[in-house]
Amino acid sequence: MPELPEVETIARQLRGFVVGRTISRFRSYWHRLTEPEPAALFAKRLGGRRISGVRRRGKFVVLDLEGGEALIVSLRMTGQLLFHEVKERAHPYRRAHISFADGTALEFADTRKFGRMAIVETAALEGMLERRRRAGEPLHGHLGVEPLSRRFTVGWLRDALRRRERSAIKPLLLDQTLIAGIGNIYAIEALWRARIHPLRTAGSLRAAEVTRLHEAIRWVLRTGIRFGGASRRDYRDARGEEGRMQQEFQVYGRAGEVCPRCGSEVVRMVVGGRGTFHCPRCQRAPRG
Ligand SMILES: [Zn+2]
Known part of the structure; x- marks a missing residue:
């Protein structure tokens, strides 16, 4: 989508x-x-x-x-x-x-x-960032920070992760009331780039990892824009043409293929009901 x-x-x-x-x-x-x-x-x-x-x-x-x-x-x-x-x-x-x-x-x-x-x-x-969205309220009035805006800083991300420290990082990135615009694909690619396992809790990320994640989010989104978005089945731009970002994915949709960074096999699993891809070597699973 x-x-x-x-x-x-x-x-x-x-x-x-x-x-x-x-x-x-x-x-x-x-x-x-x-x-x-x-x-x-x-x-x-x-x-x-x-x-x-x-x-x-x-x-x-x-x-x-x-x-x-x-x-x-x-x-x-x-x-x-x-x-x-x-x-x-x-x-x-x-x-x-x-x-x-x-x-x-x-x-x-x-x-x-x-x-x-x-x-x-x-x-x-x-949006009304400080107020929780109640059931039935439309999402458009509760959108979180724009990840490509100046408000989205490393410090902002660190504080946001601290507020939600017990959430797994992957579903948190998909929460539109926290950060607006990231979906399944770009969350997967950003976590791979930042070398963070999708099941890590937000509160477990070290300062260097938060910095890497911040950079990775902006990098994958900017790259996606540069390639005109990603077309899998239905996405077409306003001219009716496909994007080219799908050719740039490092782990998304690549289960069984080698990680471009370390050569290990990319693994698919389901997190929060969504198909997720990661490299078990670059993205170490949390203990327990
Ligand atoms: Zn790897």
Whole structure:
């Protein structure tokens, strides 16, 4: 599923495509897409609105609308935002279609139908880091720190790990209310680069390991962006093209292959319900 680098790639492309364009019509083809808001009301709120910017927050694509609101898109597993310069035949898994006044369009395709859209106050996206998210509250109001921002420092990470010292490090990296944007793939690659076993507890990391992890997180995310994201099955950028990061993975999806650093065999296991890959030699298992 798209993570920070994939969503960042899409947002950067869309910035060139849709900023300054005015929405003339929004159509939904999947009733749950805009839940809990009815699609008709959603369409009414979007009609005539001009897009003033496109950016990413966590794994959300954010289309800023003039007037302090934003249309946010959660791609989830298989969502794609495809820009069309001219009228094209509908994507077989089209779930929404945004027409612009100048005849161009933005199509939302999603085979698995987990993707969602919402219109939110822009300020809500800044998150409320100090307050726990209650059940049922939308994630977009509780997003954690952006790992490529200046706020994400070694000191910040050290303090965050200390607050959650008993959590295993891998699931912690996936917690969007702590650090926003990291998913399964980039967590696995970052832990390999930092030579930290996925089951280590946050509180067990030594200072040098925290520093390595901080560097590794930023490195894998930046590399992912540089390669246009990773395509496995469904990810496509806003031009409908695949990314190239999947060719750069060191351990993700490479069970049974050799670790590029030490030559040991890469192992797959399941942590917190997610398939995880690591090198048992470079990433020593915790005792017990
Ligand atoms: Zn190794």
